[in-house]
Amino acid sequence: MTALLLRRLLVVPPVLLAASVLVFALPRMVGVDPARAVLRARTAEAVPDPATEARVRAELGLDAPAVEQYLRWLGALLRGDLGHGYVSQNPVAAEVGSAAAVSGLLTVLALALAAVLGVPAGAYAARRPGGRLDRFLGAGTIAGVAVPEFVLAPCLVLVFAVGLGVLPAVGWGDPAHLVLPVLVLAAYPAALAAQLVRAETAGVLARPHVLLARAKGLGEHAVLWRHGARLATTSVTALAGMFVSGLLGGAVVVEVVFGIPGLGRTLHRAVEAQDLPVVQAGTLLVVAVAVLAGVLVEVLATALDPVQRGAERAR
Amino acid sequence: MSVSSGAAHGRRPPVTRPRTGRTPPRAVAAAGVVLVVLTFLVICPLLVADPDRADFAGLLAGPSAGHPLGTDQLGRDLLARLVHGGRLTIGLSLFAVLVTGAAGVSVGMAAAATGAFGRVVMRFVDVLAAIPVVLFGLVAAVALGPGAASLLVAVTAIAWTPFARQAYLLTLAERDREYVTAAVSLGAGPVRVLAGHVGRNVLPPLAAHACVRFASTLLTVSGLSFLGLGVQPPTAEWGAMVAEGREYLFTAPHVVLVPSVAVVLTAGTALWCGRRWERAGAR
Numbered sequence: 001m002t003a004l005l006l007r008r009l010l011v012v013p014p015v016l017l018a019a020s021v022l023v024f025a026l027p028r029m030v031g032v033d034p035a036r037a038v039l040r041a042r043t044a045e046a047v048p049d050p051a052t053e054a055r056v057r058a059e060l061g062l063d064a065p066a067v068e069q070y071l072r073w074l075g076a077l078l079r080g081d082l083g084h085g086y087v088s089q090n091p092v093a094a095e096v097g098s099a100a101a102v103s104g105l106l107t108v109l110a111l112a113l114a115a116v117l118g119v120p121a122g123a124y125a126a127r128r129p130g131g132r133l134d135r136f137l138g139a140g141t142i143a144g145v146a147v148p149e150f151v152l153a154p155c156l157v158l159v160f161a162v163g164l165g166v167l168p169a170v171g172w173g174d175p176a177h178l179v180l181p182v183l184v185l186a187a188y189p190a191a192l193a194a195q196l197v198r199a200e201t202a203g204v205l206a207r208p209h210v211l212l213a214r215a216k217g218l219g220e221h222a223v224l225w226r227h228g229a230r231l232a233t234t235s236v237t238a239l240a241g242m243f244v245s246g247l248l249g250g251a252v253v254v255e256v257v258f259g260i261p262g263l264g265r266t267l268h269r270a271v272e273a274q275d276l277p278v279v280q281a282g283t284l285l286v287v288a289v290a291v292l293a294g295v296l297v298e299v300l301a302t303a304l305d306p307v308q309r310g311a312e313r314a315r
Numbered sequence: 316m317s318v319s320s321g322a323a324h325g326r327r328p329p330v331t332r333p334r335t336g337r338t339p340p341r342a343v344a345a346a347g348v349v350l351v352v353l354t355f356l357v358i359c360p361l362l363v364a365d366p367d368r369a370d371f372a373g374l375l376a377g378p379s380a381g382h383p384l385g386t387d388q389l390g391r392d393l394l395a396r397l398v399h400g401g402r403l404t405i406g407l408s409l410f411a412v413l414v415t416g417a418a419g420v421s422v423g424m425a426a427a428a429t430g431a432f433g434r435v436v437m438r439f440v441d442v443l444a445a446i447p448v449v450l451f452g453l454v455a456a457v458a459l460g461p462g463a464a465s466l467l468v469a470v471t472a473i474a475w476t477p478f479a480r481q482a483y484l485l486t487l488a489e490r491d492r493e494y495v496t497a498a499v500s501l502g503a504g505p506v507r508v509l510a511g512h513v514g515r516n517v518l519p520p521l522a523a524h525a526c527v528r529f530a531s532t533l534l535t536v537s538g539l540s541f542l543g544l545g546v547q548p549p550t551a552e553w554g555a556m557v558a559e560g561r562e563y564l565f566t567a568p569h570v571v572l573v574p575s576v577a578v579v580l581t582a583g584t585a586l587w588c589g590r591r592w593e594r595a596g597a598r
Contacts, residue, residue, distance in 0.1 A: 008438075011438050011439065011442055012442075015439065015442050015443075022454075023454060026454060026457075026458040027454075027457045027458045029458070032457060032458065138590070142583050142586045142587055142590070143579075143583065145530065145531070145582070145586055146530060146534075146579050146582035146583035146586055147579050148534045148537065148538055148554075148578060148579075148582070149538065150537070150538055150541040150554065150557055150558075151557070151575040151578065151579060154561065154564060154571065158564070162565070241445070242444070242445060245445055245446065245447055246447040246449075249447055249449070249450050250447030250448070250449040250450060252449050252453070252542055253538055253541065253542060256542060264449070267450075267453050268453065268542060268544075271453045271456055271457050271544070272543075274457060276457075279453070279454070279457055283450055283453070283454055286446070286447065286450055287446055287450070290442075290445035290446045290447070291442050291445060291446075293445060294441055294442055294444075294445040295442075298441070
């Protein structure tokens with residue numbers, strides 16, 4: 001298993017290197033001028049003073065050739081120094097780090113809720129394909145995917161914050177602030193998990209070994225969980241891996257709507273202000289998490305699946 | 316037809332359908348729905364009023380004879396904006412799905428046909444597939460400035476990877492079947508085998524996948540526009556319309572409701588078609 005992990009990890013450095021080149025070069029290639037962005041952020045002048053612009057350019061090392069700038073940035077990055085934001089002027093590492101912690105908490109909670117809701121729903125629906133629960137769940141999973149976050153979030157705010165007044169609409173810092181965002185974030189992964197577990201479990205339950213298990217008198221509960229839904233473990237793990245990065249850096253809508261200081265909103269603000277160091281660091285972090293989660297999940301899936309495990313051992 | 320004889324016996328007759336079978340009537344109905352929506356979007360923009368004309372006499376008005384869906388905060392006709400916005404939202408999503416579908420399926424099928432090299436390619440595809448699309452939306456918005464162009468980059472740059480993975484798995488499953496061996500032994504070249512023989516069998520499930528991808532692309536397009544990273548006001552786009560109307564959520568909820576319902580219904584229909592199609596193929 002360690003060999004497999006190491007082999008898979010080989011993919012990570014080239015991808016991250018390519019991503020670092022992209023996030024560095026792309027904005028500059030199409031004419032985003034970091035010095036102008038800084039000036040726009042720090043002064044209110046429409047036309048910047050050329051002398052000031054030159055000074056800022058030299059101060060930030062922007063007068064060097066692009067390749068040198070990139071290498072200097074990459075070198076600092078590898079030493080753990082992400083520099084300072086152009087706009088906020090805070091250390092980027094601290095800004096992105098604290099935002100990532102907030103988003104990480106949301107991600108973990110949303111994934112846990114999605115698993116708790118989605119997996120049993122899918123398994124029970126699979127007991128009777130075409131039955132009432134199955135059809136209900138089928139409609140529910142379509143709704144879970146089709147209702148976007150920017151529609152679901154205001155709806156929940158209208159009901160729970162405005163109508164019933166039991167939960168806060170926006171803000172951060174109190175456990176009550178977590179409820180609505182986590183609900184919104186969990187809807188999509190829960191729907192997909194339910195769909196996946198339902199499809200896989202229904203497939204397994206139709207197989208002869210399940211008939212044998214029933215014939216020898218195994219209870220319905222044991223048949224469903226030990227023989228049926230258990231086989232969906234690997235694909236649910238894979239699904240969770242896909243969602244880690246999506247929730248960590250991709251929950252922009254939810255974080256903006258609920259006013260949560262997470263990575264998504266930080267990136268969104270940095271993009272609007274053209275604060276390149278923050279955009280670069282945040283994007284690379286999400287890509288790194290995405291890539292690592294992908295690798296880990298794949299290795300985990302191999303470890304969990306006896307067939308693949310055997311194949312791996314035989315290599 | 317088989318349906319009536321089945322009803323006479325009280326259960327479905329044991330007809331073995333061909334695996335790649337004919338498209339069942341319900342899928343045809345679903346495709347019909349999509350067609351109607353598309354015609355609606357092509358023809359209606361010619362019939363409704365100008366989506367940008369402001370009518371300051373009736374701001375945030377409810378439905379009336381002149382404005383069947385009411386007006387927004389600038390007195391613009393919501394029906395006109397819905398139709399024009401839908402043309403943009405659906406058009407962009409459709410275009411993105413066609414492009415990413417063609418690219419992804421080519422990569423996936425080619426990778427499945429080339430063995431070890433293909434496995435390495437798919438390793439990278441797997442990695443790319445894990446990157447959230449919204450991230451590309453953010454980066455593209457910085458690079459190109461927010462607009463339809465950055466939106467299009469965001470929903471095509473890595474969105475071909477799910478197609479590639481699906482096509483890869485489907486092609487792998489078909490590769491060692493007898494008809495492929497037969498075609499090869501009859502002297503068919505790799506391109507002919509892939510495009511002509513294997514392609515025929517992997518395309519129906521991929522079409523079902525395309526419906527699902529269309530729904531998620533639509534949600535991304537409108538989501539990015541909602542965030543101000545896509546189509547810019549005053550251009551009508553469903554997500555942008557929701558964002559513009561959000562301030563008036565309590566006083567005039569119909570401004571938000573109209574585009575929201577449109578997004579949910581369109582995405583939901585596409586998902587439903589995809590599921591029907593998928594189940595029809597699996598039977």
